[in-house]
Amino acid sequence: MGSDEAYNFVFKVVLIGESGVGKSNLLSRFTKNEFNHDSRTTIGVEFSTRTIQLKSLIIKAQIWDTAGLERYRAITSAYYRGAVGALLVYDITKHLTYESVERWLKELYDHADPHIVVMLVGNKTDLGSERSVPTEEAKDFAEKNGLLFLETSALESTNVETAFQNVLGEIHRKVSSKEVTRGSISAVSLASPVPRVAGDPEEKKPCCRNL
């Protein structure tokens, strides 16, 4: 994983959605300059972090991609733990991927923090001619469910940057405005001696079910 530079926050963001909607493409587009491809198998292909500047703060985004694992229930549910943001991606040309959005949302709220910032992302706007999910419909859905919304094209790099920036900005807003009670969303500030990832999976965190 990436750089040792100083940062103020680490946010864990998960990418979810049906397989084949282009989650990995979005991610690689966002982090394109920051992935490792060490041939040592102990590291594997890792391209999930990127540090961005948000106003005066440096935020390290750690983005978890479920690509290839969607079907492994035991693995994926572990992904959600500790996530403070999520990009729920569907393919604007495949209506089925949009229909499953609700299921993913439910899954997300089941396993992740209730205050998680979620953005609905309609990917593949480059294939506008084959569009089967109207922008307005998705937008309405997002509004009703309190989600952010954007349409992107990983291929043409449209809105990719904005999507991640918005999510991270919103997370930061929530964290700093103390809208959320302490501990509900955990972010690691520079002050802590050993920077930990927000929401370390090992931590026993309250989940939305309010145990």
Place this chain on the structure above:
Amino acid sequence: MRYWITVFPAEFNLDMGLIRLTEEFRDVAAQLGCEEHYKLIDISTIPSYDWMRKLTQRKKQAKKGKASLLFDHLEPMELAEHLTFLEYKSIRRISFTDYQSYVMHGCLVDNPTLERSIALFNGVSQWVQLMVLSKLTPQHRAEVITKYINVAQKLLQLQNFNTLMAMVGGLSHSSISRLKETHSHLAPEVNKIWNEMTELVSSNGNYCAYRKAFTDSEGFKVPILGVHLKDLIAVHVVFPDWVNDDKVNIIKMQQLYLTFNELVSLQSAAAQVEPNMDLIYLLTLSLDLYYTEDEIYELSLLREPRNPNGPIFTPSFPTPQPTSPTTPNKPMAPLDWASGVTAKPDPNVVNKHIRKVVDSVFRNYDHDHDGYISQEDFESIAANFPFLDSFCVLDKDQDGLISKDEMMAYFLRANPLLQCKMGPGFIHNFTEMTYLKPTFCEHCAGFLWGIIKQGYKCKDCGVNCHKQCRELLVLACRKLPRSTSLQSVSPGGLTHSSLPSSPTIVSTNMVLVSVFHSCHTHKSITLITCSAQRISVGLQRATTSQATQTEHLWSEHTWGAGDGGSHTFPKMKYRPHRQASMSKGFARWENEAQKEPRGRRGSQEQTDRPAEVVQNGIIPHREKVIAAEVCVLSV
């Protein structure tokens, strides 16, 4: 090229595209007259690798001792070995082309072997959760968890990381991890092992702990397939295929090679386990039980309610099987999540498994070999299948013993039920119905009692049943091509319209079954009468409202178009046929020679033929026989 063919013959046998390409190439070589080259790229002689994709590669059954099949008695090592055997069997069937297809499509397209492997993985996770949750007290649950943690440890010893991941995933699932009380009963050293396990397979640092362990381990090992699939996808997405437009991207190929090599080398590794097939069958069946995550979570809430200070919901079930798949009064939500995950084997395979398990169970528990299992023995078996129904449900004839047939019947009944949640084709579209005619439940063959809203009818296939039997119905919903002509046809045209909702006609053996059924269970209806004619009246009433499908085997005879529900049940019994069928004002239609293919037959196709046939006074030979038998029965 020759090297390629000799070293990776499987690819040349399994990948159609490659075969075609090679053959084209060979043809070109032949045209150019290069005899030697032609020989070199001949792939017609390479052995067939189709078996790799085929299902079981059978092993000789090991000499089986009287091993205990009880979950409680199974040693962790034994369980771990057998799980590994299953895992290995499933994973080695996945060929290079399956992996390739997965990465290229980014999802499962036409990839049954990989799908099966994933289903096994998820099956293990759920099985673990269910076994824990099947215990009523925190202590017992803690014991089961401890046992699984021990199994996980053994899996690590066997270097089966995939099943280990599935098991850890199951145990750390929120339905288990929320059980605070249960966890307080875990011994500290168990907790320590548990933490090591979770650490090992945690996704931190891109699974660095696991990757290290995996690289360090030698010999037989099973990787966490998901992690490597993720790698493949990542490499595929990040690196372009070509650099500078004309050069193959070597870095990408190198990366892909590394991962593929690991995965493919698995197939040549040898499993060290000598399996006890009885146990394998048992596990296979255990792992096939499918619940939704919601159901599991609800069970978890039931075991340890959210707010321990609040009123604790005490389960109203006397038995420890509150969510038994066949408990009628516990309707289950249809599976909506894993819509695409229909990685269930076809019913025949399941039935085969069940048969094997039942055989195994009897081999091991029928101590006096009389073909029956006593209640006492049953209780011990039930521990393996936490949600098995209670003894008396299985013991249908209530003689205090379960026969092989009874057990078979039970599993066969329970299993399609679970499957029905998997296949979209199975789910019925039930709506509450008020029947104007006496109607019988398709599931239990019981009468649908009451004056209004007696039962439920599937809008798609027309099957009827009790409210509580809805979830139990094992019949697949076969949507019927329903013509709407009757409704739309003008009164004058009625005589020659087709029969959209006419009584169904089925093959003879179905009729027979159904007749016996009715006779058995509804003496009140059928046994009052003593002539074949009247019996058939009863049958007709029972089934006309099925309105399912027509399968006209007999052409060119006319019958009454039913009596439009104007008759009440008691009247009908005494009403002579002719009169019933001639009810004034109702259309008659002619059964034109519209023979539908006979292929479609499921038991939901209800039977009316004898009734109709008798009614028309034309009793074909075979029908006579049935009618006669009915007669005999009723006398």
